[in-house]
Amino acid sequence: MPVTTDQTLTAHWDERTFQLTPDRGHANGNTPATITTQPETSSLRFTQISAGAGTAYAIASDGNTYAWGYNRYQQLGAGSTNEYETMPVRVKMPAGVHFIQIAAGWQHALALGDDHHVYSWGANIGGWPADTSPNIPFPKRIDSGLPAEVLQVNSNDQSSSSFALGSDNKIYAWGSNYFGQLGTNAGVGINMPVRQPTRITGGTLPTNIIQISTGNSFTMALGSDHQVYAWGNNDRGQVGSTEVGTAQPVPRRITGGDLPASITQIDAGISHALALGSDGKVYAWGRNTSGQLGKSTGMGMYDTNPLPTRVSGGNMPDTVTQISAGGESSLALGSDHKAYGWGYIAGTEPDYKQPTPTRISAGNTPDTIIQVDAGSSSGYVLSNDHRIFAWGSRQLGILGDGTPSSNTFRPELGPVKAFKIDITNTLFGDPTHTATSTYDPEHNQWKLNTPPHPVGTVPVTIKWSLAGCPEDDYTINPGFTYYDFALPQAGAIPLQRLGGGSLIGLSALASLTWTGYQLSRKRRAQPRHTPTATN
Numbered sequence: 001m002p003v004t005t006d007q008t009l010t011a012h013w014d015e016r017t018f019q020l021t022p023d024r025g026h027a028n029g030n031t032p033a034t035i036t037t038q039p040e041t042s043s044l045r046f047t048q049i050s051a052g053a054g055t056a057y058a059i060a061s062d063g064n065t066y067a068w069g070y071n072r073y074q075q076l077g078a079g080s081t082n083e084y085e086t087m088p089v090r091v092k093m094p095a096g097v098h099f100i101q102i103a104a105g106w107q108h109a110l111a112l113g114d115d116h117h118v119y120s121w122g123a124n125i126g127g128w129p130a131d132t133s134p135n136i137p138f139p140k141r142i143d144s145g146l147p148a149e150v151l152q153v154n155s156n157d158q159s160s161s162s163f164a165l166g167s168d169n170k171i172y173a174w175g176s177n178y179f180g181q182l183g184t185n186a187g188v189g190i191n192m193p194v195r196q197p198t199r200i201t202g203g204t205l206p207t208n209i210i211q212i213s214t215g216n217s218f219t220m221a222l223g224s225d226h227q228v229y230a231w232g233n234n235d236r237g238q239v240g241s242t243e244v245g246t247a248q249p250v251p252r253r254i255t256g257g258d259l260p261a262s263i264t265q266i267d268a269g270i271s272h273a274l275a276l277g278s279d280g281k282v283y284a285w286g287r288n289t290s291g292q293l294g295k296s297t298g299m300g301m302y303d304t305n306p307l308p309t310r311v312s313g314g315n316m317p318d319t320v321t322q323i324s325a326g327g328e329s330s331l332a333l334g335s336d337h338k339a340y341g342w343g344y345i346a347g348t349e350p351d352y353k354q355p356t357p358t359r360i361s362a363g364n365t366p367d368t369i370i371q372v373d374a375g376s377s378s379g380y381v382l383s384n385d386h387r388i389f390a391w392g393s394r395q396l397g398i399l400g401d402g403t404p405s406s407n408t409f410r411p412e413l414g415p416v417k418a419f420k421i422d423i424t425n426t427l428f429g430d431p432t433h434t435a436t437s438t439y440d441p442e443h444n445q446w447k448l449n450t451p452p453h454p455v456g457t458v459p460v461t462i463k464w465s466l467a468g469c470p471e472d473d474y475t476i477n478p479g480f481t482y483y484d485f486a487l488p489q490a491g492a493i494p495l496q497r498l499g500g501g502s503l504i505g506l507s508a509l510a511s512l513t514w515t516g517y518q519l520s521r522k523r524r525a526q527p528r529h530t531p532t533a534t535n
Contacts, residue, residue: 018462018474024481029452035437035462036445037421045386051326051375052104053158054396058088058388058416063098065091065111066419066467069398073107074137075122078468084405086397087420089468092138094119104375105155110162111139116149118142118164125160125175126195145197146172158216158270158327158376164197169208171200171221179217180249181232188249203251205229215268215325221251226262228254228275236271237306238286244304257307259283269325270376275308280319282311282332290328291355292343299355314357316340326374332357337368337384345379345392352409363412364389381413388416402441419467428480429458450480457481 018037025031048059054070066088067076074080077091093099099119101112108122119139120127127142147166154163161175161182174197177187183200206223213220218232218239230239231251237244240254262278272286272293284293285308289301294311298304311330319335329343339360346354366383373380378392378399390399391413394406400416423446426435433453437446460479464471 016466016474018464018476020460020476020479023479024483025450027453027455027482027484029450031450033435033448033450034445035423035426035448046382046388047386048102049371049373049380049382049388050102050104051373051378051380051398052109053106053327053376054084054398055104055109056375056378056380056390056398056400057091057102057104057109059099059102061386065093065099065102067091067109068400068416070396073123074135075105075107075109077109077121077138079137080468084396085420085468086400086404087402087417087467088400089420090466091121092469094139094141101153103153103155105162106158106160108136108155108160108162110153110155110164112150112153113141116151116167118146118150118153120162123160125162126193127162127174127197129195142197145174145199152212154212154214156214156216156268156270159214160193161214161217161219162197163212163214163219165209165212169210169224171205171209171212172197173200173219174198176217177249179233179247181214181217181219183219183231183249183251185249188247200251203229203231204253205251211266213266213268213273215273216270218268218271218273220266220268220273222263222266226264226278228259228263228266230254230273233271234306235304236287237304238268238271238273240273240285240306240308242306244306254285254308257283257285258310259308265323267323267325269330269374270327272305272325272328272330274323274325274330276320276323280321280335282320282323282330283308284311284330285309287328288355290344290353291346292325292328292330294330294342294355294357296355299353311342311357314340314342315359316357322372324372324374326379327376329374329379331360331372331374331379333369333372337370339365339369339372339379339381341374341379345374345377360391360413363391363414365413380416389413390416422465422468423462424465424470425463427461427463428453433458453482455482455484 021034045061046058050057056069057067059065068085068088070084078089097113099111100114103110111119119141121136121139124136147168149167150164152165164172173182175193177194180188206225208224209221210224211222221229229251231248234241234248239248260277263275264278265276267274275283285305288298288305317334317336320332322333324331329345332340340357341360342354342357344352368384369381370384371382380390394408396405401414402417423437433451435448435451437448439446457478459475459477462474
């Protein structure tokens with residue numbers, strides 16, 4: 001969802017510290033040790049969330065963009081080669097550029113920079129006529145075919161197409177046009193992406209466009225006349241035409257049904273569409289297999305609903321301020337700053353289907369919400385203190401809570417957790433004495449065995465990264481003390497069988513013995529005074 005109001009946030013990081021336990025061990029090494037960190041959470045806050053098909057993106061108050069979830073096509077943009085990430089990693093943005101809007105696609109992402117240029121990464125669906133590499137691992141600027149400045153970008157969690165709204169208020173599109181979703185007959189029925197961004201013309205589009213939104217294979221636009229226009233796939237009536245089953249490559253105005261005279265916002269799901277009227281009411285049309293249109297009729301697999309109908313019922317307030325269409329679900333932000341949902345992700349196990357608008361309130365739900373966003377199988381809300389809460393499918397780490405991927409559904413809201421911390425190496429004194437640690441997610445700590453080192457106290461340097469990006473080394477000084485003992489006499493307890501506590505006890509005993517010996521020598525060295533006889 002594009003940001004439509006000015007927001008001012010101050011970036012602030014809590015100072016992070018690391019602790020090493022224990023802080024001493026034998027010079028032979030191999031002492032089990034644990035590294036912990038505080039704080040477990042960060043004070044960094046978010047300004048915007050965009051959910052895709054197994055991937056989510058968020059713009060943060062520090063000016064960076066973070067991502068988590070599915071990464072097979074490197075759509076996280078962080079350089080990670082993991083199939084998925086369960087906690088936020090930092091997108092490696094171009095130098096000097098901050099993103100002000102982001103749109104999650106199916107296997108790629110789009111972003112609008114503060115330089116008003118478009119950037120994309122992940123699966124290469126086009127935008128660079130000369131670049132045919134399968135994946136773009138980091139955000140790359142798109143210049144060809146676009147105006148000097150862009151105001152808005154859009155894609156969809158099941159879309160292989162991309163769209164940009166230029167400063168000239170015209171729409172530019174590239175990517176797949178199999179169903180005419182790019183607004184042209186060229187390439188319809190051909191599985192070959194359009195690599196050059198091209199301006200959409202023709203049909204009944206007005207002179208100026210103020211918002212764009214794309215679904216799986218159809219596209220909508222909101223004109224300056226506050227009317228809705230649509231084109232592309234219409235197998236479920238999602239372009240608002242009764243000519244169901246026929247692709248519509250030419251933009252047409254949607255009329256009929258309950259649609260009011262003035263629309264203020266639109267959002268496209270996979271195969272259904274939402275519109276917010278100037279009356280504060282929500283209108284929906286298209287596919288309804290999980291009740292995502294907010295009604296219990298027409299929910300069959302092949303049922304079509306081409307005429308917009310008003311969403312009503314349930315406990316949703318009379319006025320809605322924001323809408324979001326997901327895979328088979330819909331979300332709305334009420335005037336009471338609460339989130340309401342219907343369709344797949346609004347339900348609870350084992351029945352996910354919920355055709356009646358219901359307040360999202362299970363689990364850790366914030367009191368005041370400022371944005372809602374629906375993904376393919378998960379939902380997100382942004383609280384007024386700019387934290388993100390998620391619920392839905394646990395697949396591919398899409399909830400961002402650090403738990404492993406699983407084929408289960410979590411109906412309760414939970415916070416997107418602290419950014420992923422990786423300890424890449426731990427140096428004991430110098431780079432020739434290093435230890436590799438293993439992360440224990442259950443206790444949020446790293447376990448290692450100390451390397452061998454000569455006797456003495458050495459600093460411990462922790463090399464680490466936050467959200468996939470290297471941070472300054474953290475040094476504990478004094479860090480770790482190495483000690484040693486002479487081998488025991490025959491018949492004594494073998495030294496290697498003594499635990500850490502026993503070794504410390506022996507060290508204390510040796511220290512006391514040495515101190516007693518020194519005192520004894522001192523007394524013996526003192527001169528003796530012989531009494532002098534007196535007459």
